[in-house]
Amino acid sequence: MAVIAGQQGIDLREPKGWRRTSNRIATFLMVLAFVLVIIPLGFVLFTVIAKGASIISWQFLTGQPIPPNVEPAGVGGLWPAVLGTIEITALATLFAVPLGILGAVYLNEYGGRGWLAALIGFMSDVMTGVPSIVMGLFIFSIWVLHFGYSGLAGAFALGCLMLPVVIRSTDEMLKLVPNSLREGSYALGATKARVTVTVVLPAAIGGIVSGALLAVARAAGETAPLLFTILTVTTANPNVFSGPTTSLPSQIFSNATQPYTGAQDRAWGAALTLIAICFILMIAARIVTARFSRYSR
């Protein structure tokens, strides 16, 4: 071993004792926590890919109708569910993301410490805790009972779920924008709206998009709120505004609970498709965000 100790007993090694031990324990615990987090994620991905990859084909993604449960894999396709998921999630995003961002802008830039802002912030937090099935029942009672099942109703339910998530994440991102940027803009004679649109939002856009995406991904995978709002059908309904439709989570739910292997295979295929859609969405949003925030470093 090399001698590290130098003149007059100078020793530059980390001192032995509790400090070194506690450092190692903490490092070990952090690595352990990371591994524990990654294990279930890895298993889920592995299982879904292993069981779903062989099912997926062009026919599976674009064919229709969704066959009866007793049919073996390879008959028909899941196009109605793919289309439904894309339509409903897109519509829900259209409702929730602009509204959520505007809400957060109000909370942060305009509401200040007023009672209205405090109330909205609190209610939004409460809304995060509402179970998704309750949100579905809510839309069922105020919309579906009067206008019938439709992709639109499903989008309302998903939008209600996304809204508080978008508000909270955007709010946190806006809080991170340094006040010095706002002051710099004000000092040039900008109005509050200008400051918000031209300085605050661009500075926070990366985080806002990330937060919105998490909300979208969560909504895309929701089953419960759709049970009472879109019904579940086997043929594609291109009209998102009227008539029952279906979605990937609904199909996973109805197929996975069947005793027939063909249906189970379709459920695995649908699961993999759903994960792939979310994955593509995430990557696309990252690229868009990188373009927006290319001046932030």
Add this chain to the structure above:
Amino acid sequence: MEQPEQETVTNLPRTETATQEVPMPEPAALRRPDAAAQEPGPEDRVFETDKISIYYGSFRAVTDVTLSIYQNEITAFIGPSGCGKTTVLRTLNRMNDLIPGAHVEGDVRYRGASLYGKDVSPIAVRRRIGMVFQKPNPFPKSIYDNVAYGPRINGEHNKKKLDEIVEQSLRGAALWDEVKDRLGKSGLGLSGGQAQRLCIARTLAVEPDVVLMDEPCSALDPIATGRIEDLMQEIKSKYTIVIVTHNMQQATRVSDRTAFYSVLVNPESDTRTGVLVEYGRTQQIFEDPHDSRTQSYVTGRMG
């Protein structure tokens, strides 16, 4: 004609030490032949404050500030930390409006008009009275867009004109040669001194009447500081500049007039209130201060 040298706050008690002579070496920068050549008249007053007090909520941060700031001069605010220099500065372009609970008592006049009048828009005020902050705060935009930001929000969208303004402002801030080949790059990629000059260019781009500077060099090295001080001298023929500084050498180097602020501590409530102790020609403040507190401060015996 009024003698602005005598604008010291007279209602504050002077102590005996004020009369004791302390020999002070005369800084070279103070030997300016034109120092007392022409006294500005009342028509050259850009700002006049009349016994203003500034509050944050119920807390009185600064009290009893009376001073006049003259056109095409550089006025320095000096004093120990917490004495309200920055607070007074931010009052001059209504920046304090952004802090909830902040308000001003007393009259602040800008070129004869009451700055805190009923129909006065802080937006319009800030378009004429720009501000450079202690920490360089370039926007997360390109260098070009940083400078063009002000003209754009004022409705200038002509590409050719904007190009012209950007070049002129960057030249004015002595930054053009360093950044002319990377105008499209992020303003956040500049060094501290460059970023601060970018912020000055951004302020000059809206062609303000007054530039307020809040310790603009406190985060910069001596070379960058020197550049900014040179810059202030160059632009003072076009603008009126008010600068807050902790650096007394800087005050003597750049300013025509100096206001010395201090803190009054109320031992009963343990509150600290800033007061304007003395205001006059920089040379007079540093060589012949009338108030003992000013003398202690400028000779380095206090704060």
